[in-house]
Amino acid sequence: MERSDGWFLAIVGVAIGFICGIAWVDVGMPPNWVATYQTLITGVLAVGAAAFTVNAMHRSDDRQKELTLRDARRAAKNAVWVGAYFNNIYVELENVSDYFRRKYLGSSPPPLSSDDFAKIRAFRANLKTGMELEVLLAASKNFGTSMSGTYEVLKVLVQKADLLVRMGEKALKPATVDPIASKNLATRFISAVEDSKPVLKTFSEGLARLEGEI
Structure with a gap:
């Protein structure tokens, strides 16, 4: 995995931990915290999806470079x-x-x-x-x-x-x-x-x- 992808996933992990902490604080209270933090949750999920997409693109690019180099050497x-x-x-x-x-x-x-x-x-x-x-x-x-x-x-x-x-x-x-x-x-x-x-x-x-x- 590229270093930049690692940072992406680390940020996503921190954000998810933050949301879980908020959810824990809201335990026992009326279940309206999801509505309160839905924008934040949506943003975190979007960042997570972007991180995985970028990582997949990097793997695809690396594979293509490997194939190109192999063909050139042959x-x-x-x-x-x-x-x-x-x-x-x-x-x-x-x-x-x-x-x-x-x-x-x-x-x-x-x-x-x-x-x-x-x-x-x-x-x-x-x-x-x-x-x-x-x-x-x-x-x-x-x-x-x-x-x-x-x-x-x-x-x-x-x-x-x-x-x-x-x-x-x-x-x-x-x-x-x-x-x-x-x-x-x-x-x-x-x-x-x-x-x-x-x-x-x-x-x-x-x-x-x-x-x-x-």
Whole structure:
């Protein structure tokens, strides 16, 4: 019971004792003391009802807070493996930039190959899959300011990846195969990968710490 509820009940007890004392004094006299003190009695009963109501509301609020905290901790615990998923994306991107830089940023870049375009599509697919996981959506409700900011940056990176895929689809059309277009796409992809790596690392580490921060 909350301390304020205890004071409520103490006051009610004192008031009831006061009424009982008056009733005891009036024993043997005409039974009109109830009418005399009916306002006081009504007030005491109202205070008592309020005390019990407040106490019940406190218990309900405490229960709701407990359930909310339990759900938050469960979501944070489940998010640990999502952090591992994003860390795996980070690891897979470790050498991608160097590969595209060597192949497409020279003086005579080749047209974009379907295998290399598959790498761009995989980059987009991996990001989108991770961001759409229900476990992550549940855990995101418990993000602090820093994690929320990183989460929003990842959403922007998904949009950039979508744009890269559309550019690649255009570059692979037979009528528009162009080494310059391939070079531009590779440059944008390298930039997106380099932007993604520190964000992915920070995000995966933040998810790993989330349970302990709740």
